Amino acid sequence: DAGVTQSPTHLIKTRGQQVTLRCSPKSGHDTVSWYQQALGQGPQFIFQYYEEEERQRGNFPDRFSGHQFPNYSSELNVNALLLGDSALYLCASSLLGSDQPQHFGDGTRLSIL
Amino acid sequence: QKEVEQDPGPLSVPEGAIVSLNCTYSNSAFQYFMWYRQYSRKGPELLMYTYSSGNKEDGRFTAQVDKSSKYISLFIRDSQPSDSATYLCATYGSSNTGKLIFGQGTTLQVKP
Numbered sequence A: 001d002a003g004v005t006q007s008p009t010h011l012i013k014t015r016g017q018q019v020t021l022r023c024s025p026k027s028g029h030d031t032v033s034w035y036q037q038a039l040g041q042g043p044q045f046i047f048q049y050y051e052e053e054e055r056q057r058g059n060f061p062d063r064f065s066g067h068q069f070p071n072y073s074s075e076l077n078v079n080a081l082l083l084g085d086s087a088l089y090l091c092a093s094s095l096l097g098s099d100q101p102q103h104f105g106d107g108t109r110l111s112i113l
Numbered sequence B: 001q002k003e004v005e006q007d008p009g010p011l012s013v014p015e016g017a018i019v020s021l022n023c024t025y026s027n028s029a030f031q032y033f034m035w036y037r038q039y040s041r042k043g044p045e046l047l048m049y050t051y052s053s054g055n056k057e058d059g060r061f062t063a064q065v066d067k068s069s070k071y072i073s074l075f076i077r078d079s080q081p082s083d084s085a086t087y088l089c090a091t092y093g094s095s096n097t098g099k100l101i102f103g104q105g106t107t108l109q110v111k112p
Helices: none
Strands: A005-007 A010-013 A019-024 A031-037 A044-050 A053-057 A064-068 A074-078 A087-094 A108-112 B004-006 B011-014 B019-025 B032-038 B045-051 B054-058 B061-066 B071-076 B085-091 B106-111
Touching (some): A005 A087, A019 A087, A019 A108, A031 A074, A044 A064, B004 B085, B019 B085, B019 B106, B032 B061, B032 B071, B045 B061
Parallel strands (some): A010 A108, B011 B106
Antiparallel strands (some): A005 A019, A019 A074, A044 A053, B032 B045, B032 B085, B054 B061, B061 B071, B085 B106
């Protein structure tokens, strides 16, 4: 049973560029959430997608956008990259509902030069 | 005040010790609580998932929720060097939300 998979594992970009990160949810899951984890900190919620719609959003600027596809996979896009966007970006999948645990992938480490 | 607070450690214990990891949370309406383990350069791995108050046991791990004091704990019995990792507590916060709120994480080192 494949878990949550993310690609790429590591990415290096320069300020002002744009980046797209990808996520495939665990088999049977229909909901995808994205988190940003800075070094030494807990993950911070970016947004959640269900039925191809953004269901909930955290305190992140509009430079962060996403998409969910009919097969439940998802993308996170970040425009106009800043040095402060350097972090581990985590994707989590679950069934919809706040009584459902979220399962995480190993993340994409984004470095901004 | 942060919604979930966790002592970042680091915490160092000898192999075989009982480990106690703790978090406090701010809102008595929080109901669902999770513990995740995160190894270096890996994503968080779900260890325990509990609802409301009480204890839940899974092998060497016990999760405890005390809603009266807004305190959650994870106990690890017979700790092993392979338990060395960062432990994150998390809660869903209010109902009908997909947003997990995490503590900062506690780094644990179990020495052989």
